[in-house]
Amino acid sequence: MSATGRYVRIMDTTLRDGEQTQGVSFSPDEKVNLAKALLEQVRVDRIEVASARVSSGEAAAVAQIIAWAEERDLAQRVEVLGFVDGGQSVDWIRSAGGRVINLLAKGSEKHCRGQLGKTLDQHLADVRVTIEHACAHGLQTNLYLEDWSNGYRDNPGYVYALVERLADAGIGHFMLPDTLGVMTPDRVSAAVSDMVRRFPGLLFDFHPHNDYGLATANVLAAAQAGAAAVHCTVNCLGERAGNASLAEVAVNLRDQLGFEIGIDETHLARVSELVEYFSGKRIADNAPIVGADVFTQTAGIHADGDKKGSLYHSRLSPERFARRRKYALGKLAGKASLSKNLERLDIDLSEDNQRKVLKRIVELGDSKKTITAEDLPFIIAEVLESKDYDHxxxxxxxxxxxxxxxxxxxxxxxxxxxxxxxxxxxxxxxxxxxxxxxxxxxxxxxxxxxxxxxxxxxxxxxxxxxxxxxxxxxxxxxxxxxxxxxxxxxxxxxxxxxxxxxxxxxxxxxxxxxxxxxxxxxx
Structure with a gap:
């Protein structure tokens, strides 16, 4: 399917699925601040902010987010996970001011029979009761097909019947989770394409997990196969190996596949830092887009190439993300690395003094992993103060x-x-x-x-x-x-x-x- 000109919605579920990361629990104030950053600054299309009936603190957080979103006409973009529980989730969401319930249904026959002990007919009847209750109270319903990836593999007929019999229920998005992160891009492409062709009037989301490290690749395959929306989290937060990275998904959809998206890339690094701070989970320095080192050239030959003609630049320029390219100082540094850092600090040194400073940087690099631009004035002062006495x-x-x-x-x-x-x-x-x-x-x-x-x-x-x-x-x-x-x-x-x-x-x-x-x- 051609990507040109097609808009793909992005739903961020950091505040719900991301909170299933071991040891992560956002306070109400943290949730509110992250919701504001995601909707107003990063400009994701939708956010999923909580699971219904979890706690009074969770209800307070949802209410605060909804109240803020109401003032900016964004309340329809705030969603809450709910359950087939006789309407209790609907009532909980409604009391918090919510407008959208993401209802969790069983997307595999194994889960339906093994966990609920029910047939498809019985489960469908329960799902319809909850949807009707939500509709009666003014809530829009999206439907998660939990364990869809295994359900589609083991018994696609069950999945087809579930979707077909709910196609007239007023569901906004049918959401297809790879709950255990077991799919490959080829399988995602085939399965999502099949669902889109089979049910042309419906909107499908793809919800990945990263157990095999394929979450971002699977999201791209789903988008190419016709998914209307894809799900992700900031910094890959989520249960077990997490979800797909918001930053990776956004940049790849835009750069590699040519889709239209609404993300403001200049705020991706900032929201990543907020999530790091609030979650207590550090990301790797080499994490794509948002990692501390991803716009740092370490080898002197790379700095030389950039100085002579931006030979080591790509579309992933740091300026896109309100960041700055850096040139590492250490034992691999060359003259161009030093020159780039001197330019940044607006320091002018003679060729002879540059040689002395670079020699000292390499010496320090042998005993220290890296030297930052902030270290450089110290090194320069030390070297220039030296009179080469050797007594x-x-x-x-x-x-x-x-x-x-x-x-x-x-x-x-x-x-x-x-x-x-x-x-x-x-x-x-x-x-x-x-x-x-x-x-x-x-x-x-x-x-x-x-x-x-x-x-x-x-x-x-x-x-x-x-x-x-x-x-x-x-x-x-x-x-x-x-x-x-x-x-x-x-x-x-x-x-x-x-x-x-x-x-x-x-x-x-x-x-x-x-x-x-x-x-x-x-x-």
């Missing part, structure tokens, strides 16, 4: 800290051409390091200058693996000296700042000796 080099360092015990440090350090080792104890790792260093320096006739200020900073963002910048101010005979160090470990950042101080003062002393003057500053 003192830390060759080895072990620091141990324990609760209610002194910290211990063992160091191996080169001072010019001599190698020294020492151990020290102190109140914390850095104090223990300076204790060990002081022992080495004392033997050389040196003493550490007084430490007058100690400041630690990390970039914004709250990452526990962020680079740390430690700035230390020292009181020397020539006045205050401020040095800094950068490292993923706070203690080693302070140690780097200390070694920089040591190199500067040793270099000053050497320069004064060469000039024939009495050294004015001993470490």
């Amino acid at each position: 003192a080099e830390l060759l080895g360092c072990s620091i141990a800290s324990s609760l209610d015990l002194a910290s211990m440090a063992s160091i191996k350090i080169r001072l010019d051409d001599e190698i020294h080792a020492a151990s020290g104890a102190g109140n914390g790792g850095y104090d223990a390091f300076t204790s060990a260093l002081s022992k080495v320096l004392k033997k050389q006739g040196f003493a550490l200058p007084a430490l007058t200020d100690f400041e630690v900073r990390i970039p914004k963002g709250g990452r526990t693996d962020a680079l740390t910048e430690c700035s230390i101010t020292w009181q020397t005979e020539q006045g205050e000296l401020r040095t800094r160090g950068v490292h993923a470990n706070q203690v080693f950042a302070a140690i780097a700042a200390t070694l920089r101080m040591l190199n500067i003062l040793m270099h000053r002393e050497l320069a004064e000796r060469k000039a024939g003057a009495e050294p004015s500053a001993r470490v």
Whole structure:
């Protein structure tokens, strides 16, 4: 079936089916805020927000959502799952102000007989009673055919009879669930095509599950086969392996198949973050469209290609989703990766300084997974501050800290051409390091200058693996000296700042000796 020009409706069921995710329970306020975001910002066509008769809190949430939707003429797009229960679900939904019931019927003979202990005729009679009750109270009815995928496979005649005998019941959408996520795209295509051809006057939805990782592919097959609407959830929430991702479904329907949809893509990432926050379920950094890393180029060759002509761009541009392309900094970074990040920060460096900064980035990348653009100013400051002095080099360092015990440090350090080792104890790792260093320096006739200020900073963002910048101010005979160090470990950042101080003062002393003057500053 040609997709060109055909509009496919999207129903998001994050607030109902998504809440069946283990450990997820949205509060009424959270449900209201998500409903607003989905309908008003993302602009999905319909939302399913609850199951009837669950709790008083659920009833309050539905009532708040409906009240808000009424003011914006959106109430017909808010749906609630109901059951064949003699009208109790209808009454519950009606009392909350609901307009649409998604009635759950048995879409497989196995469920009808095994779970209900009824024949198709008996079940149909019960379904009709509920539909008539809903109609009498002004509710629109859609019908879920639970376990339709297995029911159609095992006994399609049961499914045909169920739909045929309810075709005149005023049902808006017949919804075809792959309840256990067992279908493949080929099976979905054949089954949905058959239903659409067999019942041309009816509207069919497809409701996937992701047990085999095929939910999005199955949605696309259903849409191509003629489904009027497809169901999904934000971040694939749902029972077991979840549902189909709203972001993946929307983008693929639009880009790969050419369907018309109403989704505003610029809000997909935002609603994904809201659902992450409210559900407590983190998505993978490489989740398509909404993952933290999906618009990040890591390899230097990719950054180079983009700089020379956007060679690694596709239709999935970050700007579509109100996001920004990033170029990772780490051991795989190249000159173009650095250049792209400098452009973003509006920093101009000479070729020589870029080379030095890139060298430092690669060194850090060997010991740290990634370096962010927020880390870059720290690295630049550290590199540009360096005068390439090489009088003192830390060759080895072990620091141990324990609760209610002194910290211990063992160091191996080169001072010019001599190698020294020492151990020290102190109140914390850095104090223990300076204790060990002081022992080495004392033997050389040196003493550490007084430490007058100690400041630690990390970039914004709250990452526990962020680079740390430690700035230390020292009181020397020539006045205050401020040095800094950068490292993923706070203690080693302070140690780097200390070694920089040591190199500067040793270099000053050497320069004064060469000039024939009495050294004015001993470490």
